Amino acid sequence: MSKKILKIHPDDNVLVALTDLEYGEVVEYNGNKIVLADNVAAKHKFAEQELAPGVEIKMYGSLVGKAVTTIPVGGLLTTQNVKHAASAFTGKTQSLTEWNAPDVSKWVDRTFMGYHRADGQIGTGNFWLVIPMVFCENRNVDTIKQAFIEELGFGHHDAYKTYVHQMVQLFKEGKEDEIASLPFHGSNGQHHKRVFENIDGIKFLTHEGGCGGTRHDANMLCALLAAYIHHPNVAGATVLSLGCQNAQVSILEQKIKELDPNFSKPLIILEQQKEGTEQDLLSQAIRRTFVEMVEANKLKRAPAPLSKLVVGLECGGSDGFSGISANPALGHVSDLLVALNGKSVLSEFPELCGVEQELINRCVNDEIAERFGSLMRAYARAAEAVGSGFDMNPSPGNIKDGLITDAIKSAGAAKKGGNSPVVDVLDYPEYISKPGLNLLCTPGNDVECTTALAGSGCNVILFTTGLGTPTGNPISPVIKVSSNTKLAQRMPDIIDIDTGPIISGEKTIEEMGEDILNFIIEVASGNITTKAMQLGQDDFIPWKRDVSL
Missing domain, CATH: 3.40.50 (Rossmann fold)
Structure with a gap:
């Protein structure tokens, strides 16, 4: 039987509904019975204990908000009773210790079929x-x-143009009554x-x-x-x-x-x-x-080691399951690649708000840690200067599906970066040079971010979504990863991989991460065309930081 609720981290004081829960329903966690004080839709959070005004709310073991009003045991967390709050950050507070790299013995001799360039880079496309x-x-x-x-x-065959042509013909033939029920047959390649x-x-x-x-x-x-x-x-x-x-x-x-x-x-x-x-x-x-x-x-494809993969990590149209299924699965992919001496790139600085200290402590030296902190502070100041701020990052869709503060969204988004050390911090539009996990300063805007990831040298981009985002890139294949099975079934034309089995308990994060890496190898070899490329989603928007003159 699948679980109904989840506590993400032992230090958390809220629980996540994995399925729709009703007012008055009794759920049990760690031997304690909790009576739901509200209807709690799947992906949303409710209080494990009474939260008085001003009490800090913890998720993923991090500060993600504060209670505005008293939230009873089993009470739903909403934008009315919770406000954004995030932990402050300084320089490194811990020395970097050895990370527990995953076993990559089965991947060491694997290759992908890529295009070998004169400068030593390997393309997944031409x-x-x-x-x-x-x-x-x-x-x-x-x-x-x-x-x-x-x-x-x-x-591609323009099925929509054909559709309009059919309607024009019916109109010319005086068959207006047939237009309303004219079926659409789609594209045939x-x-x-x-x-x-x-x-x-x-x-x-x-x-x-x-x-x-x-x-x-x-x-x-x-x-x-x-x-x-x-x-x-x-x-x-x-x-x-x-x-x-x-x-x-x-x-x-x-x-x-x-x-x-x-x-x-x-x-x-x-x-x-x-x-x-x-x-x-x-x-x-x-x-x-x-x-x-x-x-x-x-030029023809030839074998290349997996260390030549440069994988971008992004999320868009996130939901309350993104930080539990799809993003941690990408984190495991990132750790696998780093262990294979490949490169991964974690982007979207506004969605790292509240987890800065963790990432700073993972930086391999003080210089890189200071650069990350400086870029985050400068970005936050720029947002505040135009009357905004990171706290205004969650979209209406994010909020509707359980991400009610930026810190909640960020704590889940950061899971895409796995657990490996941070070897470099890149400002936009710098190009990657070091094997390992890199941080890239980009907006949270989906297309500006994918544009930047490709610009940093990513030859594959992993893009998680909980709500469905039709985004691609002209040159770097974008693999769309769904956080939940309902989305994958509803929008199969844009979703490449479904991580919903993590929510249902059918697969572990590690198993799903390995599935994704296998999929990356097939895409990088030209054996699989991503849904974004099939649909011609060649989105390209450079990030404009300054004003027009």
Whole structure:
């Protein structure tokens, strides 16, 4: 029989409902019988003991809030009776001790089939990029997209266009009454076979930046675009520049050189104000891109050790089960990768509020610990300066499904980072260099975060969700992990892996983590196409920190 309730940490004074509980129902924990004082929906929390106003509320062994009014035994925690509270943090308060690394003997000799780059990086995909330096070039990039996608076999049958065509025909035939019940048959896949069998796609990174903002934002955009060009999943790139924008090509070239002084990928750069007419610009861009793609198609997958995996860890549309099932499962994946000398990246700094001290104590030295603390404080000050704060991070969907304070959300979100030492802290948009667990300063915003994770060098991204989030990335496969089985069954078109069996007791966190690592290997080898890539979820939004001018 599956459990009805869960106490996450021995120090907690609240319990989690694993299934819907009714007012007056009696549940038992550790020999104590608790009568529910409210209806408690699955994923929500209730008091194990009476909580007077001002009493600290503990979950995951951490401070996650304070009672505003008296909450009786068995009483539901809500936004009306609980307010956000989180522990303060300083420098390291504990010396780093040896962590208990998981047994990876069965993985040591495993490989994935990847694309080997000249700089030693290994790609899990092989993509060509078309990039505008400024939003003025977005329309030209879209024209190139229309020219290439269908002809190269990367387009999909537009079932929605067909659906509208059917309705138009019924209207023309005077059969308006049949339109309301016209069935939708969905997509039936790609039009035809890809022209280049060893190229996984041509991707177009349109954006709204490059000019009109601060020089700082322009420099960060150039650094991000350089990182995408440098990324192991990228074969080469075509760059369109207007010429007069803040994000100058010279800055992009310098950022690429900083990442790889021996950069040797094909890079086509065209400036509209020098080329003349749009026809001249576009015809040259299309011709030169096709020629270089012919060369890029000659590279084939070859075996690579799992130490070459760089896995991003993110959550979005989280629910009250995310920190119990999906996120801890990702934490075990991270620990497995670190034990194999691979790299993992934990992002979303607003969702690490309240667990800073734990992460600081896990940093391998004082310098890295201080950098993390400084970035967290600076980010918090910036949020407060515009009338917000980390306490305002939970979305209406988060709150509705049990994450009523940012500290509750953060304590669960941090579980994605497992237990290994923190070897480095990266500010946006820095590129990863050290094997082990890295922290990356990003927003909690789903697309800005996935954009940043790929920009840091992640060749696979794990994305947990409890509510369902249709998010992907143009170059890094995003594996969507559901925290609960109901979501996986309701939205099978976006969910790759269901960790609901952890909630039902059918699987342990460790077993699920191993399942996920096996899935990563298949995705990295090109044997499985993630749901996000099947749906063409090529989301790309650079993080704009400054103001427009």
